[in-house]
Amino acid sequence: PQAIYLHDYQPPAYRLERTELTFDLNEKATRVRARLHLQRHPEAEAQAPLVLWGCELGLERIAIDGQPLLESEYRIEGETLTVERVPERFLLDTEVVIEPAANTALEGLYVSGPIFCTQCEPEGFRRITWYPDRPDVLAPFTTTVIGDRDREPVLLSNGNPVERGELPGNRHFVSWQDPHPKPAYLFALVAGKLDCVRDSFTTASGREVALELWVEEENLHKTEWAMASLKRAMRWDEQSYGREYDLDLFMIVAVNDFNMGAMENKGLNIFNSAAVLANPQTTTDAAFQRIEGIVAHEYFHNWSGNRVTCRDWFQLALKEGFTVFRDQTFSADTNSAPVKRIEDVALLRTLQFAEDAGPTAHPVRPDHFIEISNFYTLTIYEKGAEIVRMLRNLIGAETFRRGSDRYFERFDGQAVRVEDFVDVMAEVSGLDLGLFMRWYSQAGTPQLDCRGEYDEAGQRFTLTVRQHTPPTPGQPDKLPLHIPLRMGLLGDDGTPLTLSVDGETPGTDTVLHLTEAEQQWTFEGIERAPVPSLLRGFSAPVRLDYPWSRDELAHLMRFDEDGFNRWDATQRLALTAIEEMMTAHAAGETMHLDARLIDAFRYLLNQPADDRAVLAEMLRLPSEAWIAEQQSQVDVDAIHAARRAAIEQLADSLYADFERVYHANQSTAGYAPTPEQIAARSLKNIALSYLTASGEPETLAMAKAQFEADDNMTDVRAALTLLAHSDRADLGDPAIRAFGERWSHDALVMDQWFATQVTRPQPDALERVRFLMQHPAFSIKNPNRVRALIGTFTRDNRVNFHRRDGAGYRLLADVVIELNRLNPEIAARMIAPLTRFRRFDEARAALMRGELERIRAEKLSRNLHEVVEKALA
Numbered sequence: 001p002q003a004i005y006l007h008d009y010q011p012p013a014y015r016l017e018r019t020e021l022t023f024d025l026n027e028k029a030t031r032v033r034a035r036l037h038l039q040r041h042p043e044a045e046a047q048a049p050l051v052l053w054g055c056e057l058g059l060e061r062i063a064i065d066g067q068p069l070l071e072s073e074y075r076i077e078g079e080t081l082t083v084e085r086v087p088e089r090f091l092l093d094t095e096v097v098i099e100p101a102a103n104t105a106l107e108g109l110y111v112s113g114p115i116f117c118t119q120c121e122p123e124g125f126r127r128i129t130w131y132p133d134r135p136d137v138l139a140p141f142t143t144t145v146i147g148d149r150d151r152e153p154v155l156l157s158n159g160n161p162v163e164r165g166e167l168p169g170n171r172h173f174v175s176w177q178d179p180h181p182k183p184a185y186l187f188a189l190v191a192g193k194l195d196c197v198r199d200s201f202t203t204a205s206g207r208e209v210a211l212e213l214w215v216e217e218e219n220l221h222k223t224e225w226a227m228a229s230l231k232r233a234m235r236w237d238e239q240s241y242g243r244e245y246d247l248d249l250f251m252i253v254a255v256n257d258f259n260m261g262a263m264e265n266k267g268l269n270i271f272n273s274a275a276v277l278a279n280p281q282t283t284t285d286a287a288f289q290r291i292e293g294i295v296a297h298e299y300f301h302n303w304s305g306n307r308v309t310c311r312d313w314f315q316l317a318l319k320e321g322f323t324v325f326r327d328q329t330f331s332a333d334t335n336s337a338p339v340k341r342i343e344d345v346a347l348l349r350t351l352q353f354a355e356d357a358g359p360t361a362h363p364v365r366p367d368h369f370i371e372i373s374n375f376y377t378l379t380i381y382e383k384g385a386e387i388v389r390m391l392r393n394l395i396g397a398e399t400f401r402r403g404s405d406r407y408f409e410r411f412d413g414q415a416v417r418v419e420d421f422v423d424v425m426a427e428v429s430g431l432d433l434g435l436f437m438r439w440y441s442q443a444g445t446p447q448l449d450c451r452g453e454y455d456e457a458g459q460r461f462t463l464t465v466r467q468h469t470p471p472t473p474g475q476p477d478k479l480p481l482h483i484p485l486r487m488g489l490l491g492d493d494g495t496p497l498t499l500s501v502d503g504e505t506p507g508t509d510t511v512l513h514l515t516e517a518e519q520q521w522t523f524e525g526i527e528r529a530p531v532p533s534l535l536r537g538f539s540a541p542v543r544l545d546y547p548w549s550r551d552e553l554a555h556l557m558r559f560d561e562d563g564f565n566r567w568d569a570t571q572r573l574a575l576t577a578i579e580e581m582m583t584a585h586a587a588g589e590t591m592h593l594d595a596r597l598i599d600a601f602r603y604l605l606n607q608p609a610d611d612r613a614v615l616a617e618m619l620r621l622p623s624e625a626w627i628a629e630q631q632s633q634v635d636v637d638a639i640h641a642a643r644r645a646a647i648e649q650l651a652d653s654l655y656a657d658f659e660r661v662y663h664a665n666q667s668t669a670g671y672a673p674t675p676e677q678i679a680a681r682s683l684k685n686i687a688l689s690y691l692t693a694s695g696e697p698e699t700l701a702m703a704k705a706q707f708e709a710d711d712n713m714t715d716v717r718a719a720l721t722l723l724a725h726s727d728r729a730d731l732g733d734p735a736i737r738a739f740g741e742r743w744s745h746d747a748l749v750m751d752q753w754f755a756t757q758v759t760r761p762q763p764d765a766l767e768r769v770r771f772l773m774q775h776p777a778f779s780i781k782n783p784n785r786v787r788a789l790i791g792t793f794t795r796d797n798r799v800n801f802h803r804r805d806g807a808g809y810r811l812l813a814d815v816v817i818e819l820n821r822l823n824p825e826i827a828a829r830m831i832a833p834l835t836r837f838r839r840f841d842e843a844r845a846a847l848m849r850g851e852l853e854r855i856r857a858e859k860l861s862r863n864l865h866e867v868v869e870k871a872l873a
């Protein structure tokens, strides 16, 4: 396979005036007729050939202006079809036959159970028909869908329905018209037996929009939350970005087999059922919030992605980074803002930092790829969102809003580049963002080394900051970046100190602009040695080092004005304590938890409960993944043992406090996924997890009672996890059995059942995974099942995945080899943990490498080929 380079970009030679499609649906043989009204671009050469893309299409007919083409008049090579000579303006008419039922890759047109659906981003449309399948070719679409009246009573596509009718042979059709020109990746079709929940939304300018949520009948009781979330998102986008919806109809469809969370097709969003269906009995608080965020994300794409789209796939972060930033802000406004930030940063710092440090590291705007599907990554999405956040912080929220207004206005209906977005922001703010652009081209996580020096005689504090970005594949040398460092100084009594940096209005909080490899700032008039609070709100996606003492961290934990940094100080304090225990573990000594961490937790547990949501986060010890990120060579066993011992010692020392918090946060009202209730449940369940870690037998009885009370899935799942992960099989096994029997009819709940079992820390977890792969509720063809069982195991059960005998690696390789044939996109995602072998000891690295070699010996899909070659390079 050949790499494609950004610098090879050529504008399209032919424009599309109109696309007319007709689908005659059949699982085994769907006939697709495409009438493409094409016109040569005024700037293209008269001789320019017409190039179309196609993949696994049975071509039955191809004609230009009614004249069938002879075989000598066109050429098919790989995925392209070229016609050397075409008129300046013409109608290309093709007919192909495709087989949706055989499509296990879930790209293009496929069947999910009895439902026909599509996934076209990024390059799935070429599996439907021959087409200029690139995001910079836009056209209005008319789509006629023909189906069986009984099997496919519902026939949907983008835009508005304009005609429907009956046909012979118990068939019927619906024609759809989408007036907004769009690239093919935003095309969608859905057909099948679906039920509809209807609502409506009145836009700010008073237009009525019909809202439709289409689901299979058994899911009708799980639609309320997504519909409510959609309406909140529509209102928020009007208020926060001045963006109104632009069609009379907005539809969401839930399907069970889907590679990603959802897809923003124009007017017809298609969702993975896991990312849209919710009900208190079946869905945890975390899932409720995730659904709200994804519904909003896809809706927001209507402007950031659809009305203004990407010129080419290298610009993917233009729409994804911006849209993630938009959904993050929406969720922060709707729920606990500091907790949302904490969750987003925790995800970024563990998984995205790991990606940035591994063999598949790439810039937020990559400059080449073999398979673009491999680039729907945390780097593009999450780091992409951090870049937009930095921009807003650099120029201020109001100026940013003026910039986004101008961006949407200027580029409406166009396919643009990252520069277009950043240039508008530079224009409205007058700030030079030239250096800032490096964030898009340089891969890797910058490291900030900060040092403070207090000069008592001069009453000044000097902060020295060095920045450096480690090499990544293909980028050995890095340049300094423009990094906003938000900070403040705390006095020894906890009061925020006034900062006078030259030229600025004094305040207790400031943003330093790092632009050089090393810089220094001096703060005058500081009467006693301060404690610096750095990188407030996580103002840039960097690793930050500062030699805080533990007492200073405890000080920040108590007094920092910035909620995020109070949490971060607690994490750092816990991290140092756990690392000390890991050293003891390695030396074969007893692991003692630093009393200062216990004191800090005691303090937290006895604070007035003004922000329970943040408190719950502060009580969560750093994850195994984040601890691993600190190590030059990851010692999975020591991490697990030390973290576990820390939890147990906190539980023993603070039992009464946890018990009080557990009881004080019991819900009295009926379940609602409100921020207040979510915070209380979160706090209660973290307290319960500490209680059970104490080993006191009555604590598992409390978990059992909570499980049996069966009030809502958040509490049930939390209790089930504690029972199932305990050493008390007499309590765990019956709970697992009861849960499995109760929910065997609900695949999304069974995914939680799988996930709970495969995260068991006990050494039988891997055998449990193999066993559950044979369970009737599991199917390797369904991405949700694969993620729940295999993805959860390899990501969240590190001690068992990294078993010394290599059985975990073998298991993952077996799965990847099978997925390579069925669903290359998912295969290339699942393999990620194996590609990180360089982070582990020699014996483990050799075993992981061995499995990669075994995979490499297969006939690999383009997706897997790209990842495996990078890993072994």
Ligand code: B3K
Binding pocket: 121, 122, 259, 260, 261, 262, 263, 264, 297, 298, 301, 320, 373, 376, 825
């Ligand atoms: N834009 C889609 C991505 C789908 C790509 C799958 N290969 C989902 C989203 O970011 O909204």
Ligand code: ZN
Binding pocket: 297, 301, 319, 320, 323
């Ligand atoms: Zn998106």
